[in-house]
Amino acid sequence: MHVETSLATHGSLHFTTIAEQAKRAEALGFDRLTIGEIRADPFVLATVAASATSTLQVGTGVAIAFPRSPMVVAYLSQNLQTLSNGRFVLGLGTQVKAHVERRFSATWDHPGARFREYVAAVRHILDSWQTGSPVHHEGEFYSFTLMTPEFVPGPMPGGAPPIELAGLNRMNIATAGMVADGLKLHPISGPGYVRDVIWPVLREAATRAHRSLDGFRVSGGAFIATGATADEVTAAREAARERTAWYGSTKSYLPALAHGGWGDVHPPLRQLVRDQRWDELSGLVSDAMLDTFCISGTYEELPERIAAELGGIVDTISLPIPESTDADVRFGRCLDKIRAIDSGRAG
Numbered sequence: 001m002h003v004e005t006s007l008a009t010h011g012s013l014h015f016t017t018i019a020e021q022a023k024r025a026e027a028l029g030f031d032r033l034t035i036g037e038i039r040a041d042p043f044v045l046a047t048v049a050a051s052a053t054s055t056l057q058v059g060t061g062v063a064i065a066f067p068r069s070p071m072v073v074a075y076l077s078q079n080l081q082t083l084s085n086g087r088f089v090l091g092l093g094t095q096v097k098a099h100v101e102r103r104f105s106a107t108w109d110h111p112g113a114r115f116r117e118y119v120a121a122v123r124h125i126l127d128s129w130q131t132g133s134p135v136h137h138e139g140e141f142y143s144f145t146l147m148t149p150e151f152v153p154g155p156m157p158g159g160a161p162p163i164e165l166a167g168l169n170r171m172n173i174a175t176a177g178m179v180a181d182g183l184k185l186h187p188i189s190g191p192g193y194v195r196d197v198i199w200p201v202l203r204e205a206a207t208r209a210h211r212s213l214d215g216f217r218v219s220g221g222a223f224i225a226t227g228a229t230a231d232e233v234t235a236a237r238e239a240a241r242e243r244t245a246w247y248g249s250t251k252s253y254l255p256a257l258a259h260g261g262w263g264d265v266h267p268p269l270r271q272l273v274r275d276q277r278w279d280e281l282s283g284l285v286s287d288a289m290l291d292t293f294c295i296s297g298t299y300e301e302l303p304e305r306i307a308a309e310l311g312g313i314v315d316t317i318s319l320p321i322p323e324s325t326d327a328d329v330r331f332g333r334c335l336d337k338i339r340a341i342d343s344g345r346a347g
Contacts, residue, residue, distance in 0.1 A: 058080070
């Protein structure tokens with residue numbers, strides 16, 4: 001099993017510390033650093049992280065697709081793959097309709113078909129630059145028929161970067177199974193939803209597309225609350241409780257909540273949001289509900305618990321970078337034990 005970490009871009013973001021965080025992730029032995037799109041452009045942050053490291057994979061985790069042209073994303077990906085000497089991973093997501101239309105003022109129509117073509121267009125452009133073949137894509141939503149030599153960046157080290165898609169609902173899961181190199185799971189999924197819903201949808205979609213899932217990477221699947229001490233684990237659990245409440249108030253995440261037996265918590269969470277009573281959200285997430293979506297334990301306890309919950313169904317899990325260096329040796333042993341877990345290649 002691989003272990004990645006992410007930059008916490010939902011809180012206070014200090015651009016001056018990004019290189020430092022990336023170097024620390026590499027020194028600790030993480031396989032990959034991912035950067036989400038919350039309060040900053042993930043491609044900009046990935047550029048800084050890639051420039052500061054030499055072995056760590058760096059990826060967007062995820063960038064929002066529809067507000068950007070596939071051509072723009074192809075150029076960004078090509079640049080980052082070249083800059084990192086083949087260490088970039090392109091992670092893409094759709095976001096939800098309200099944000100695409102009202103926050104980005106972009107188009108949301110036929111999102112499943114549009115997302116499939118979007119990935120195909122990005123891949124076609126990257127492959128064309130890699131092989132020197134003409135860029136020519138004419139589809140239902142996107143058309144790219146002009147590419148003069150002046151604008152061709154040329155081949156990338158290691159070839160075109162892998163493309164992984166974020167997915168929780170069946171549409172995006174199926175899209176990943178049909179056209180992508182991996183699926184990035186939301187932590188609100190929970191191990192049960194991964195086993196019972198995500199893998200069957202992935203397999204069925206791959207069969208429909210006549211493709212194999214060999215080498216396909218499934219990442220995430222649960223919140224991970226860990227630390228060197230019981231108090232640190234408790235603090236991490238409370239942070240996960242807040243995030244669970246936040247996501248649980250959003251209709252898009254209701255299928256995972258309902259599958260875990262917590263669908264009845266969504267309406268009162270939703271009402272608290274309508275009433276702007278943000279501080280009360282986490283109070284509706286019981287310990288039992290939190291345990292459905294969160295795996296907890298100290299560095300010594302965590303590997304066994306991850307193996308029991310996610311072994312055989314995911315290839316990569318995400319852990320936070322420890323704030324203190326005091327327990328780095330213990331954390332390193334934890335990473336080694338997690339890497340020894342057999343992913344089982346559930347696909």
